[in-house]
Amino acid sequence: MNSNEIISSGILEQYVLGFTSPEENADIMRWAKQYPEVAIEIKAIQFAMEKFAQANAIEPDPSVKAKIFAKINEQNLLHQTAQTLPEMQSTPVVSMLRNWKWMAAASIIVLLVSATFNLVFFNKLTSVNDTLAITKQLLEKEQQHSNELKNDWDIVRDPNNVLVSLKGLETNPNATAKIFWFQQTGEVRIDASNLPLAPAGKQYQFWAIVDGKPVDGGLIITGESGTKYRMQKMKSFGKAEAFAISLEKAGGSTSPTVVVSIGKII
C-alpha cells in the first residue's frame, strides 16, 4: 500500500481509537516510519481526539495532586531503603560461619520488612489521626450548637415566662421581636431573629417602659451573621409596663431616638 491508500483506508482512525490488532499496529508503526505523511496523519487524528477530550475537562479536587506526590515520595523512600541491602550484605562477615551470614541476611530482611511496615502504618496512623481530629472538632462544634439551641428552647417553654410580642410600628412594620420575661427574677431574653439587620453605623437598643419612662435595657446584636438568631440576654427588670426597641447610633443612647417596635405587657 502507498501512503495515500493507507490514509484513505480508514485504518489510521481505527488505530487511534484503539480498534486495531497487534499485527495491524505493527504494520502501522512500520508505515509511519516509512512514510512521514502517515506519521503526520496519525498525530493529526490524535490531536483531534485530544481536543474532544479537552472540551470536557473538569478540574480535579485540589487535594489529589498532593496525594500523588506523597505516594511518589513514599515509593522513592522504599526504593532507597531496598537499595541499601546489597551494600550491607557485602560488609566483611566473611570469616564467620556460614550460618552467621544467613542469619545476618535474614535479620536485615526482617528489619527491612519491619521498617516498611512501620512506614506504611505510620503514614496510615497519621492520616487516621488527622481525620479523627477533624471529626472531633466537628462533633464539638455540633454539641455546642445543640446546647445553645437547647438553652434557647428551655427559655421558650419555661412556664414562668411572660411572652411579650413586640410589633413593628408603621414606619418599620417588619421590626418584630419576642421577649421572654421572667417576673420572679426580672430576667429578660429577646429573640431578635425577625428584626431586620440594623443599617450600617446603627444599632438596635432595647428599652423597658417603667412608670411611663423608657429605661435602657441594653443593645441588641443583629450585625454578625448568625448571632442575631440566638436568644439574647438583656438587662433585668423587676417591673415594666411595656418593652420597646429603638434604632440608635452605634453604641446606643440615653433615651430612645426612633422607636421601631413596641409591645405592652398585658
Next chain:
Amino acid sequence: MNEIKYSEEELVQFLRNKDQKAFSYLYDNYSAILNGTISRMVTDSGLAEDILQEAFLKIWNNFSSFDSSKGRLFTWMLNVTRNLTIDTLRSKGHKKQQLISSDENSVSNFADNSRLPEKYDSMGLKKQLQQLKPELRNLIELAYFQGFTQDEISKLTQLPLGTVKSRLRAAIIELRKLVE
C-alpha cells in the same frame, strides 16, 4: 501556575529522568482533561479521584514504556487513563449496561459543568464540538471514552458493523475540520 513551559520533547526527556518539577507541570496541564475523561465513565466521584491518582502514578512509574514514535504524549496518557478506568470498572463488577444507561445523562451533565479550566478555552471548544452532528459525537463518545468495541456499538445502535466503521471515520474527519 507554572512559569516554565516545556516543549513535548523536553517534557518527555525530563520525565524519563524522573524530574518531579516536570511531573508537576504535567499534572497542572493535563489532570483536568484526564479527570474529565474518567468522569465520563465513572459517576462515583470518590472512585474517579482514586482512578486519577492511580493513572498519574502509572504515568510516572511506567513512563519508560512511552514511545514518542508511536504518537503524542497526551494520547498515550489518555489511553493509560482510559484503559485503567475500564479495567477498574470491570474488576469492580460494573456492568456495561450501567455505562450505557448513564451515557446520555453523563453527556448532558458535562455540558453545564462550570469548573472548567480556562487554559484550554473549553467553552470555545465545546461550542465548536456542538457543530458536530449528535449521532457522530455519540459514536466518538462510545468508542473513545466509554470503551465500547465496534461490535458492541453496532449492537447498541442497531447499525451494521461496516456503517459503524465508516461513520466513526466520518466523525473523526468532521471533528478534525472543526478543531484544526
